Amino acid sequence: MNLKRISTLALGALMAMGLYAQQNLSWAQMPVVSPEVNADNSVTFRVLAPQAQKVQITGDMLPTRKIDTPMGKYDAPGVADLVKDDKGVWSFKTGKLPSELYTYNVVVDGVRTLDPSNVYCVRDVTNLFSMLLIGGGQGDWYRVKEVPHGTVSKIWYNSPTAGLKRRLTVYTPAGYETSKEKYPVLYLLHGIGGDENAWSELGRAAQILDNLIAAGKAKPMIVVMTNGNISQEAAPGETPNGFTVPTLMLPKTMDGNFELAFPDVIKFVESNYRVKADKNDRAIAGLSMGGFHSLYISANNPDTFGYVGLFSAAINKQQTSGVESERVYDDLYGKLAKLFAAKPKLYWIGIGKTDFLYKDNADFRAKLTAKGYPFTYMETEGGHIWRNWRIYLTEFAQKLFK
Incomplete structure (x- = not known):
């Protein structure tokens, strides 16, 4: 064996020993177990x-x-x-x-x-x-279990009212792709600062629906998770705008533009999915700002939704910018009179005992009660947190389309 060959083998052996030592060191420095x-x-x-x-x-x-x-x-x-x-x-x-x-x-x-x-x-x-x-216990609804799984898709649709191509997250239940059945639809809305990813990632919506449907506690349904920031195409970092910094301070979030553009979502869903397109097979629900949107979308469209869910909902318009689109917030109780005259199957309200919106919700419930409008109420511990909103979705979904 010549000297060059010996030197090459020696160098290879030293490199292997170095890599082995690094691997041992990396194992020695592996993170501790947490949590x-x-x-x-x-x-x-x-x-x-x-x-x-x-x-x-x-x-x-x-x-x-x-x-x-x-x-x-x-x-x-x-x-x-x-x-x-x-x-x-x-x-x-x-x-x-x-x-x-x-x-x-x-x-x-x-x-x-x-x-x-x-x-x-x-x-x-x-x-x-x-x-x-x-x-x-409750956490089991949020686990991935050995049950039939639905499909979560990111779908782009055209919103002529907003003047944008926008994105939805859509859950279709197990069996949708292989059946010819038509399904009811839950439109599920996020809070301020959130986007169309919020309910699927923070809210565990797909796991909740998979597990409820498999347990026979909820009807198979399509869940449409919108982006409630009408000035956005989609979640930050997932648009042609690149890696923009997420923010709470987005234009047009609560000025009526999202409510006015919502029929574009329904039209797209009912044109592209096998759905039951009637009032008693449509539900709308949302948390915080999404609850605000759900309140006013349903009030302005009294014959559209048979089920309405308000999760820690913002009730009152806090600021007025004077734009024409804000007309959707006018005469709320006159509009609610028409909605309840149309006899929704369920008007559901949930909030935590220490939520900063608790008093607004209590005042709203008192007005509904005084007018004889029936609603279902759930009060939980804690405040304005995802822990409560996952509970509310779990409870609300079990009451739909029955």
Whole structure:
């Protein structure tokens, strides 16, 4: 064997040893286990940060705290301190938690970030959250189970009223592609800052519908998840505008333009999907701003929807810009008189006890009661949070199209 050959083999051996050493080092530095769901449904969080001075966790599995904002006091996720061990691993163990889907962040020396040991995360407007799921109860509706699965599609449609090509997220139930059956439709609307991805990603809408339908608790239905920001084509980063920064401050969100353009959505769905196109096979529901939109879309179209759901809904128009489109908000109770005269099958309202919109909802319910308008009401713990809206969708969906 010549010297050049020996040198090449030696170099290869050294490189292999270096790679092996790097692999061993990478395994030695693998992230700690976090989160760890314990047998009693407590959760242990761990963060390897030997140089950090302070590590905390904040999330909806912790008791809420009140924070001051320019608009008043609001519930915010609780905060807990982690304790550091002699290996530089910080840890915190919760008490026993109810079955639920939880979101959280790690805070290292004042900087909020994702849990570095947890690859599962979700975006809510401008924030990213790590997530975990505890089964054995309500959280089981949000799991992917061994049941027939529906299809979630991102569909573009033309909105002549908005002057844009826009995108919808559409859930079709298991069996849709292979059957000739026609299905009822739930139009499901998000809150301010959200988009057509919100209900499928944060709201677990597909998992909820899959599991409810498989359990025989909900009728097979199509769910159309709109983008309620009428100035947007689609979710941030998924349009020709590129990687724009998500924001709450979008034009035309609550000035009547979305309500006026909503018939474009219905026309597209009923022209392109096998649906039952009558009032008692259409439902509309939404959270917060989406509840506001659902309230006024249904009020302005009293013969269109047999089912209406208001989840922590904004009720009152807060600002007036004077544009012509705002006429859709005029004479709400005159319009509701026509809606209830048309006898909707279900008018459903849900809100948390500490929601900042609680009083507006209480006043609205009092007016409905005084006028003799029938509605179904659900009150839950907590405030203006996805934890409540997933519960409301789970309950509302079971009451539709029966």
